[in-house]
Amino acid sequence: MPDAPTVLVIGGGSTGCGIARDLAMRGLDVTLVEQGNLTHGTTGRMHGLLHSGARYAVSDRDSARECIAETRVLEDIASHCVEETGGLFVKRPEDSEAYFERKLQGCEACGIPAEVLSGREARQREPYLAEDVDKAIAVPDGAVDPFRLCVANAASAENHGARIETHAEVTDLLVESGEVVGAEIEHGSGPGTRSHRSPGATERIEADHVINATGAWAGGIGEMAGVDVDVRPSKGVMTVMNVRQVDTVINRCKPKGNADIVVPHETTCILGTTDEEVEDPEDYPEEQWEVDLVIEELSKLLPVLQEARTIRSYWGVRPLYEPPGSGTADSEDITRDFFLLDHADRDGLPGLTTIVGGKFTTYRMMAEDVSDHVCDRLGVSATCRTAEVPLPGSRDERVLDDAMDAFGLSSPVARRSKQRLGDRASDVLDTDEPNPVVCSCEGVTRAELRDAIGQSGTDLNAVRIRTRASMGNCQGGFCAHAMADELHPEYDPEQATAALDELYQERWKGQRHALWGEQLSQAMLTYALHAATMNRDRAARSAAGSRTEADDRTVDFEAFDGGAPGGD
Amino acid sequence: MAIEQDVLVIGGGLAGATAAISAARTGADVRLVSSKQPTLRHASGLIDVLGYTPDGEGPLADPFAALSDLPEGHPYERVGRDAVEAGLALFDEIVGNTYEGNHTERNALIPTQGGRVKPTARYPASVSAGLASDERDALLVGFERLAGFDASLSAARLNATGVPFTARGAAVEFPELSSADPKVTRFAQLLDRDEGVDAGRGVRREVTERVTTHMDGEDRVGFPAVLGDDHPEEVRADLESHLGAAVFEIPMGPPSLPGLRLEDRLYDALDEAGVRIETGNPVVGYESKSRGNGVETVLVDRTGSTVPYGAEQFVLATGGLVGKGIESDRSGVEEPIFDCHVAHPSDRYDWFADDAFGDHRFARFGVDPDRELRPRDAHGKIEFDNLRAAGAVLGNYDFAAEKSGSGVSLATGSHAGRLAGENT
Numbered sequence: 001m002p003d004a005p006t007v008l009v010i011g012g013g014s015t016g017c018g019i020a021r022d023l024a025m026r027g028l029d030v031t032l033v034e035q036g037n038l039t040h041g042t043t044g045r046m047h048g049l050l051h052s053g054a055r056y057a058v059s060d061r062d063s064a065r066e067c068i069a070e071t072r073v074l075e076d077i078a079s080h081c082v083e084e085t086g087g088l089f090v091k092r093p094e095d096s097e098a099y100f101e102r103k104l105q106g107c108e109a110c111g112i113p114a115e116v117l118s119g120r121e122a123r124q125r126e127p128y129l130a131e132d133v134d135k136a137i138a139v140p141d142g143a144v145d146p147f148r149l150c151v152a153n154a155a156s157a158e159n160h161g162a163r164i165e166t167h168a169e170v171t172d173l174l175v176e177s178g179e180v181v182g183a184e185i186e187h188g189s190g191p192g193t194r195s196h197r198s199p200g201a202t203e204r205i206e207a208d209h210v211i212n213a214t215g216a217w218a219g220g221i222g223e224m225a226g227v228d229v230d231v232r233p234s235k236g237v238m239t240v241m242n243v244r245q246v247d248t249v250i251n252r253c254k255p256k257g258n259a260d261i262v263v264p265h266e267t268t269c270i271l272g273t274t275d276e277e278v279e280d281p282e283d284y285p286e287e288q289w290e291v292d293l294v295i296e297e298l299s300k301l302l303p304v305l306q307e308a309r310t311i312r313s314y315w316g317v318r319p320l321y322e323p324p325g326s327g328t329a330d331s332e333d334i335t336r337d338f339f340l341l342d343h344a345d346r347d348g349l350p351g352l353t354t355i356v357g358g359k360f361t362t363y364r365m366m367a368e369d370v371s372d373h374v375c376d377r378l379g380v381s382a383t384c385r386t387a388e389v390p391l392p393g394s395r396d397e398r399v400l401d402d403a404m405d406a407f408g409l410s411s412p413v414a415r416r417s418k419q420r421l422g423d424r425a426s427d428v429l430d431t432d433e434p435n436p437v438v439c440s441c442e443g444v445t446r447a448e449l450r451d452a453i454g455q456s457g458t459d460l461n462a463v464r465i466r467t468r469a470s471m472g473n474c475q476g477g478f479c480a481h482a483m484a485d486e487l488h489p490e491y492d493p494e495q496a497t498a499a500l501d502e503l504y505q506e507r508w509k510g511q512r513h514a515l516w517g518e519q520l521s522q523a524m525l526t527y528a529l530h531a532a533t534m535n536r537d538r539a540a541r542s543a544a545g546s547r548t549e550a551d552d553r554t555v556d557f558e559a560f561d562g563g564a565p566g567g568d
Numbered sequence: 569m570a571i572e573q574d575v576l577v578i579g580g581g582l583a584g585a586t587a588a589i590s591a592a593r594t595g596a597d598v599r600l601v602s603s604k605q606p607t608l609r610h611a612s613g614l615i616d617v618l619g620y621t622p623d624g625e626g627p628l629a630d631p632f633a634a635l636s637d638l639p640e641g642h643p644y645e646r647v648g649r650d651a652v653e654a655g656l657a658l659f660d661e662i663v664g665n666t667y668e669g670n671h672t673e674r675n676a677l678i679p680t681q682g683g684r685v686k687p688t689a690r691y692p693a694s695v696s697a698g699l700a701s702d703e704r705d706a707l708l709v710g711f712e713r714l715a716g717f718d719a720s721l722s723a724a725r726l727n728a729t730g731v732p733f734t735a736r737g738a739a740v741e742f743p744e745l746s747s748a749d750p751k752v753t754r755f756a757q758l759l760d761r762d763e764g765v766d767a768g769r770g771v772r773r774e775v776t777e778r779v780t781t782h783m784d785g786e787d788r789v790g791f792p793a794v795l796g797d798d799h800p801e802e803v804r805a806d807l808e809s810h811l812g813a814a815v816f817e818i819p820m821g822p823p824s825l826p827g828l829r830l831e832d833r834l835y836d837a838l839d840e841a842g843v844r845i846e847t848g849n850p851v852v853g854y855e856s857k858s859r860g861n862g863v864e865t866v867l868v869d870r871t872g873s874t875v876p877y878g879a880e881q882f883v884l885a886t887g888g889l890v891g892k893g894i895e896s897d898r899s900g901v902e903e904p905i906f907d908c909h910v911a912h913p914s915d916r917y918d919w920f921a922d923d924a925f926g927d928h929r930f931a932r933f934g935v936d937p938d939r940e941l942r943p944r945d946a947h948g949k950i951e952f953d954n955l956r957a958a959g960a961v962l963g964n965y966d967f968a969a970e971k972s973g974s975g976v977s978l979a980t981g982s983h984a985g986r987l988a989g990e991n992t
Contacts, residue, residue, distance in 0.1 A: 288915070288916070288917050292898070295898075409748055409749075410748070410749065413749070433712070434712040434713045434741060434748070435748055436712075436713045436714070436715050436748065436749045436750075437715070437748075437749045438715045438716075445748075445749075446715065478716075478821065478822075479715075479716075481681075481682055481716060482715040482716040485715070485716065485717075485718035485721055488718055488720065488721040488724075489720060489721075492724075493683075493721055493724040493725050493728065496721060497725070504924055505923070505924050507924075508923075508924035509922075512917075512920055512922070515916065515919055515920055515930065516896045516897050516898045516916060517895070517896055517897050517898075520889055520896050520919075520930060521889045521890055521892065523889075523920075523930070524888065524889035524890050524930065524931065525610060525890045527924075527925075527928065527931060527968050528610070528611075528890065528967070528968045528973070529610070529821045529822070530925075531925060531968035531969055532611075532612070532616070532967065532968040532971055532973060533611070533612040533680065533681070533686075533819060533820075533821055533824075534680045534681060534682045534684060534686075534821075535619075535680050535684045535685070535686035535971070536682060536684065536925070537925035537968070537969060538620070538624075538626075538627075538684070554730075555627060555677070555685070555729065555730060556629070557677065557700060557701045557730070557731060557732050558701065558732075559629035559674070560627075560629050560674055560675055560676055560677045560687070560699075560700070560701045561669060561672050561674045561675060561676035561677075561699060561701060562699060562701040562702055563668075563696060563697075563699050563701075563702055564668055564669075564671045564696070565671065
């Protein structure tokens with residue numbers, strides 16, 4: 001299609017990547033820009049729950065029906081990103097019997113398979129459940145890897161001709177004759193894959209239509225074109241445990257609640273969450289009470305959590321949206337529905353559509369709606385195929401099972417690599433080069449890292465989300481430096497050093513909320529390794545500004561021991 | 569009836585071993601109990617005394633010149649310069665010619681695995697040809713299957729620090745590795761055994777053949793510290809003669825072979841000193857004397873049953889946060905055996921700095937001793953007359969930032985051990 005309409009998608013989260021994939025598959029000429037790496041915003045900061053819909057079966061049955069439908073789609077098109085763990089809604093003695101019944105009826109009404117288990121049966125499934133848990137409802141909840149899913153959407157979009165630019169921040173929307181015609185972009189380090197310490201560039205990207213899919217950041221983008229998008233960002237904490245205490249999703253069967261869910265995720269469990277409205281999605285307090293609350297509250301369901309080791313905590317912001325005039329006081333009462341704002345209709349500003357609200361599980365459906373709308377605006381009549389065509393990586397699992405032995409990896413490493421890579425495993429791992437494990441906690445090999453570096457350049461946090469390297473117990477203590485080594489010689493030493501410092505700081509940031517017991521011991525070991533054994537702290541302190549870069553370069557080497565006289 | 573000793577040392581790391589040997593030299597009957605493997609395998613094997621001041625000045629060429637300016641409460645301030653020198657002298661004697669650096673009071677600068685330089689006071693002989701003040705050009709060699717040491721990146725970083733020589737890097741495939749992902753100890757084992765590769769040529773020869781093709785007139789060649797576990801001197805001598813160049817090791821992270829070799833040496837020295845050693849059973853508590861404020865026995869958990877071990881004098885050398893001599897939970901920080909006072913902010917968000925390499929309060933957690941190394945309570949009062957503490961269980965210093973871990977262990981270990989022995 002030589003004269004395909006051009007669309008600029010702003011936002012590299014699940015919705016934006018889903019839209020880019022959808023439109024690219026329909027033959028449009030798509031560019032996606034994201035200010036950080038993919039999943040930088042809300043997508044990368046969720047707990048990884050794939051909703052069966054049971055969570056909304058009482059309060060919002062439409063959402064519940066959407067969730068179960070979309071969960072089925074994702075199990076189909078993204079099998080390598082989804083783990084069908086199942087879930088339990090657990091009732092404690094003090095929780096309402098009536099609500100339990102309403103949850104059950106709601107599931108039935110929405111077509112969500114639900115089965116009542118006695119307390120004993122529930123404990124047979126999940127032995128760590130508290131002794132006094134009365135009963136539970138088993139539902140088909142699951143776990144999803146939002147990073148992999150988002151990256152798979154972006155990769156698919158690229159395969160259909162889309163251009164994906166990360167670390168590309170929108171600095172202005174271009175408005176000409178009362179119409180949005182594109183955006184001005186600032187590339188962190190020039191277009192393409194990121195490269196630390198290389199100069200950036202400004203670019204004007206013109207488009208027939210611009211889609212604002214920036215979630216909690218949507219208000220800021222709207223402002224650039226003078227339209228009002230009243231997103232109410234709400235923060236929530238997620239606390240990561242070092243092992244999977246449970247293998248199914250554990251929800252508390254209560255009307256609404258802070259700290260009511262545990263999601264098994266890869267080698268960990270993730271506890272969530274809190275719900276506090278914030279002013280700025282980039283800058284909000286990360287508070288101790290939130291971490292304490294999720295541990296205390298969820299220990300009522302799983303007492304083992306009280307003594308268990310947490311490895312880090314992170315916060316996400318929900319992009320809650322209310323149509324003007326609703327006036328809801330409590331952010332927990334704001335609907336999780338999504339809203340498509342056509343700024344031509346709404347504000348008399350053609351060329352711009354904003355998508356806000358919604359939830360991760362229904363990202364594909366949202367993308368479909370937005371894509372339908374934009375195609376309609378642009379006069380394109382192409383149908384959505386994203387529910388049928390598998391995402392890259394998920395096509396044929398059997399091929400992988402047969403091929404795993406060939407890669408010379410020990411079996412747990414091979415199994416996990418295969419799960420991460422899906423049907424890309426042979427492409428990535430079939431190498432003649434030596435392929436040692438670089439991150440032992442998560443079993444990530446050099447070939448996998450180099451594949452991810454090929455996709456994302458020197459951004460080791462982008463490498464991390466593609467591979468899980470540095471996300472285990474040691475939080476990068478034993479592998480962050482080895483990951484940075486893989487950047488050399490393609491990238492120069494300064495770039496490798498800058499990339500290492502950035503990853504190391506990022507890993508530290510979340511650990512700060514887990515610094516007691518085993519994890520404090522681990523943090524001290526990591527600190528000693530990097531500061532005492534490698535003497536990295538001196539160089540890094542200069543980067544942080546408290547010392548000068550020149551320190552190491554003005555060492556008077558002659559003043560130091562030059563070796564024993566007569567020694568070798 | 570409790571087992572009785574003159575001196576009982578709890579902890580088997582550098583501080584505990586030094587304390588036990590030091591106590592034994594006063595003629596005391598000494599027992600050392602250690603619950604698990606010491607943390608030496610985590611350590612580089614370098615003996616740092618003081619590389620930077622607590623304010624971050626450095627690298628210090630003369631660690632001793634800076635001792636007198638240390639803040640009150642710092643372990644070195646507590647024991648004084650003489651104890652630091654005594655600790656080093658004891659160490660020099662224990663390790664003999666397997667370590668160097670005792671010919672000068674100056675620090676050496678050692679290339680690290682990531683290509684920085686680090687100030688240290690004593691270094692394994694295997695490291696000595698790598699000194700950064702040495703002007704000979706160096707070839708660094710990494711092994712393809714050994715992650716964490718990229719020789720060319722380390723060489724480039726070293727050159728950027730302004731070393732008075734030129735470093736280059738190369739990577740070779742290590743012969744005879746069948747595993748995709750060999751452990752560090754596997755490299756050492758293959759070199760120790762020097763088994764035939766083909767036509768009877770051993771692994772050492774094969775490695776050097778591969779390295780030779782990368783050499784360009786360098787007088788010294790650096791490898792990651794995997795050059796033998798049981799026979800490091802022999803391995804290095806062989807590599808040197810095949811290469812016609814000096815060979816040195818670059819200290820690596822855990823598991824660290826130089827750390828493991830040092831551990832072996834310490835345990836030999838403990839045997840020679842006649843110290844009874846018991847490992848594998850944790851000390852879980854204590855009983856106080858019926859009169860006065862002394863420790864009567866410590867309670868050792870031997871597979872579920874608690875056995876009292878009595879002594880006249882006790883030395884606590886259980887390590888810091890890493891060694892679990894200091895423990896914490898969400899509500900606080902404690903010394904778990906004697907419940908000695910450990911000062912810490914009540915809000916755990918004050919335990920750390922926001923910058924990964926910032927001024928972390930947790931790095932200075934530990935007990936607060938008097939000048940005889942007896943832990944003191946929150947009011948400065950001695951907790952027990954006959955209990956002394958040494959090494960990382962002491963607070964008020966950040967060994968990682970200062971590069972002072974081993975030096976403090978030696979100085980306080982030998983000081984505490986000697987005082988314990990003399991008081992029996």
